[in-house]
Amino acid sequence: MKYEDVYWNELPMEATAAATTLGYTKEIWDSGEEVPCCDEYWDELNKDQQDAATVLGYNETSWNNHGYRSYLRFSVLCFLMTSVFFLRLSFLNLEWDKYVRDHVPEILVDVEDDAIWSQWAAEHDAADMLAVRNTYNKQYERFEELAACSFLFMGLSEVYRERTFSNLMLVVSGLAGMASIFYSTTEHHAVVLSSIREYLCLIPSYYSNSKLFFAACILECILSFLSLAGHTALYMAYGDIIAASMWLYCALEEVAYVFDFGLSSQKNGNSSEQGVIVEIMYSLINASAAKMKRA
Numbered sequence: 001m002k003y004e005d006v007y008w009n010e011l012p013m014e015a016t017a018a019a020t021t022l023g024y025t026k027e028i029w030d031s032g033e034e035v036p037c038c039d040e041y042w043d044e045l046n047k048d049q050q051d052a053a054t055v056l057g058y059n060e061t062s063w064n065n066h067g068y069r070s071y072l073r074f075s076v077l078c079f080l081m082t083s084v085f086f087l088r089l090s091f092l093n094l095e096w097d098k099y100v101r102d103h104v105p106e107i108l109v110d111v112e113d114d115a116i117w118s119q120w121a122a123e124h125d126a127a128d129m130l131a132v133r134n135t136y137n138k139q140y141e142r143f144e145e146l147a148a149c150s151f152l153f154m155g156l157s158e159v160y161r162e163r164t165f166s167n168l169m170l171v172v173s174g175l176a177g178m179a180s181i182f183y184s185t186t187e188h189h190a191v192v193l194s195s196i197r198e199y200l201c202l203i204p205s206y207y208s209n210s211k212l213f214f215a216a217c218i219l220e221c222i223l224s225f226l227s228l229a230g231h232t233a234l235y236m237a238y239g240d241i242i243a244a245s246m247w248l249y250c251a252l253e254e255v256a257y258v259f260d261f262g263l264s265s266q267k268n269g270n271s272s273e274q275g276v277i278v279e280i281m282y283s284l285i286n287a288s289a290a291k292m293k294r295a
Helices: 013-022 026-031 047-055 060-064 070-103 114-123 127-161 165-182 187-207 211-228 234-258 269-294
Strands: none
Touching (some): 013 047, 070 127, 165 187
């Protein structure tokens, strides 16, 4: 869509008139919601609607391949999975940070060298602690790989939907995330690549219609900068949880809208939609928190 990332007040006059013909208002357009005619195929539109869609950058092929189509649903599901994996990683990281600070000397808390950990475990007869660390590392790597793969697939599906600069940056960001996992040779190298991923993700989030998503990406960039500077305090883990929760809320909003769960179609459906989303988020967060307490 030619004006997909343009707010209503920034549209040229002919685009505003075309959007109005299709049934858009300023509130609907800026919120990123669709109007009823978006569910219709090109041949089902009247002549005025087809002309208006043409002004907005559509032709018959692109119109029939937008809206509630399989690739868009796949993209949204990837976004949801990325958010869930991201949130699980955040709780896992917090769980480990709290555990390790209670069971090992402070000087060892931020050490990543396996040899140093093995030496300490041998000297203090702490094989159990070493086993816990190995379990944590395996879980973290698994969820990190899942999050990186789902994020990359989200970017690829968005590029397939429309080749825009912001969508291309999603793919590049996803590739940086994959590189930080599979091709980094040192911990510092991985942190640098991960930070590049966060900074690149800031670009598409800026062009999105979600201020919350943009705020979450800004928070992640700040945390990445602090990580590069060597900060490892617990507030970093809490910051990750906040950012991940913001991501998840945005993802659930997209799922509720794209899959049309009967929430966004109500006249005053925003409050209902947000209520359901908040309930789902509380359930997910409480489940993760309960598991962390049991550990």
